[in-house]
Amino acid sequence: MARAGKPSLDDLKTRLRDADLRATAPRLAVLRFLYEAPTPVSHAELADKLAPEGWDRATVYRNLNDLTDAGIARKTDLGDHVWRFELLKDTDGSHTDAHPHFVCDECGEVSCLPEGTVEIKSTRNGPLRLKERVSEIQLKGRCERCN
Amino acid sequence: MARAGKPSLDDLKTRLRDADLRATAPRLAVLRFLYEAPTPVSHAELADKLAPEGWDRATVYRNLNDLTDAGIARKTDLGDHVWRFELLKDTDGSHTDAHPHFVCDECGEVSCLPEGTVEIKSTRNGPLRLKERVSEIQLKGRCERCN
DNA sequence: GTCTGAATTGCAAATGAGTCGCAAGTGCAA
């Protein structure tokens, strides 16, 4: 959530290569965009923002999926049928981790909540307690503005 | 979650008419199906189950949306990019209410959790506290079976 | 019970997000 200072081009290249991905221009553009996004970004958003720079829609999409497969980003549907991508924690722990998300039913705004905002009552529930099996928490409702 | 005994045909008709919807055959079939489903149902599931009875996909779909617009059902995407529908609480309070859902990343199984399983720490957060603004809670992870 | 206008249906065509195939271009390790 807290985002470290903007990464240098070399930081970006390194992160890609560490994941066995080539550091191509469109790939770097996508990755940079994710680094700078404060909340998960949809494919459409990405494609629109990057279109002026000339990158193809399919390429952007493939890259988003590549980053996801490589464990650099995470692909989620926050409940509104739109895929959104966000960076995963960096090797050095400097990026996004497992925090809950909130999506506004009305305006679609997505926000990241601090970890710990939501507590799962650990009812015994099989070998592993529920809490231990949950990897993602999503809330929906009206945001402050739309309320 | 707890489902009252199966509703009579008249119960169904009444519920539709109370919502200013005509009680047509395909509509009743859809509504009945929702009453009997233990967890949210996807359109595909619905359409497949009702196809043998001869109802058109588009009709099933429109009905699902009509029920949703009328406040009888709720349409959610549990995080897997599939729309699912479930009945909303009946006028007499006998049906589904606001409980959290859990979806398995692995097998896609959806389960309804008891209310109260998830607690939202009510940090002050605008005029209304977060807790008051949340209308839906979704968890994702591995179900017991897939764990 | 009939009648009538509005809601609903069925079926086919349209939409749109997301994917894929493939020939041309590029990163990178040797």
Added chain:
DNA sequence: TTGCACTTGCGACTCATTTGCAATTCAGAC
């Protein structure tokens, strides 16, 4: 530098959902 696997661009394609429209069916008024 070179070679080749990895990527890109672009068009074609898929598949879920939506829409247009004429035909049909409700529901409420005679």
